[in-house]
Amino acid sequence: MRPDPGDEDARALSLRWSARVSLTPRILFVNVFALAMLAGGFFYLDSYRSRIVDGRVTQSIREARLIAEAIVAVPTAQRPDLAVKLARDMGSWVRIYDAEAKLVIDTRGLGLRNFVLQDPDKQDWRQAAARFLDAGIDTVVGTPRAPLYRERSNGLAWPDVRTVRSAPTVAATVWRAPDRTPVITAASPMPGGSVVMTTFNARDITQTVRVERFRLSIVLFVVAIVSVLLSLFLARTIVRPLRRLAWSAVRVRMGRAREVVVPRLPERRDEIGMLARALSDMSLALRARIDAIEAFAADVTHEMKNPLASLRSAVEGLALVKDPDLQERLLAIVRDDVHRLDRLITDIAEASRLDAQLSRAKFEPVDLGAMIAALIGSREARGVERGIRLQFDRRSAGFPLKPLVVLGEGARLERVLENVIENAISFSPDGGLIRIVARHDHDMLLIAIEDEGPGVPEEAREQVFQRFQSLRPAGEAFGKHSGLGLAIARTIVDAHHGSIVATERDDRASGARFVIHLPAAAPDA
Structure with missing residues (x-):
């Protein structure tokens, strides 16, 4: 069993996780997601800071080693002055501990106060806001929190000094100052068990x-404002008109089609404007279809009242009349009315089903030339009343004759030709000629059916295609035709994307001319 194409389209257009979410939060989510991608720049800044800190740690280790080598290279008496000079040049606090971890040289004690930690309580609100922002971003990006820097009274209290004393290597540690700036300590071994330790406050990294x-926060804030405004703009320009259209469709479904005016949004040239105009046209077509159904129902009621009233009178009269001749006449009326009702109901049933049947019809190549010839032959074989003649004139712009092929449903197109030919026979005089012309007219096929009857008055040439509208020839018994033949013919021709009109004859002679245009099929159809 083949899958339903409608189900496949529905599955292709379905949304799994967001099907129950309105468009407005979806638009906001998409834009906020883009902002989240931009906020990922904070992760990059964190890795950038980590790389800078690692570089400073490496630099501090190298400086501690150089200071240790320089101190060892000079006499003991010159070491304090050299330590102060090196600490000033490198911007660090230099301390030297002996083999017993006692402080022997301290550049700060020698008067060089180039290492001063900032007191957060004495800084202005801007620094406090910066620290608060740092803490929030560090929490979001998951930055490891360094231990708080505190002064130690004993050299062994420093982890770097303990590491150097336990192994002949250089050690460094990153601390966190009270104002959240990094403090880097580094220690390097010296001969005899002494240790040199440097302390550096890298406030420039934090700045x-x-x-x-x-x-980045300013950019993110501005982009967030613009993104929210754009989201609201999109929600206003997309969601609001869609809601209006949906509400209009709901009101049409509730049976208020006459009261609903579906907005056409003529100023919009996008897909929503196309949807609005399509829905508006659909509602107008639906309203016209409802009006046509209502008018058809009223016409059916009106057309059936006359034969029913006649039938009722005749049946009631049969019970009262004893004269055999009158009874026979009443029975003849009953038979005529029954036949008239049967013919009327048959035509009404076909007319009511015609639209639905044509919408499901499968069009195939149909040779109208062969169809017309076969139709005329069949009609002549049955006999044409009153000596009326049928003539088929097939014309073409060149030779050999082009095939008169259209894409359509053969049975329905045959019904069109039958109805128009029967209409021409009804109006033709005794011994009259009905001429049928078929030829190519650019990319269309033209079929013209001419008779020699009284013709169709100009003011009634459109009226004859309406249901239950009939201009009957003089002398024809009432009720012989339902008035649906030409209406059915036009419905079928319209469904084949063609047209049918009533005009006067080209030679101005007396008679009617019905012209049918149908799209010609491609040669390889």
């Missing part, structure tokens, strides 16, 4: 990262 974070 650099804060500046970049501030810039």
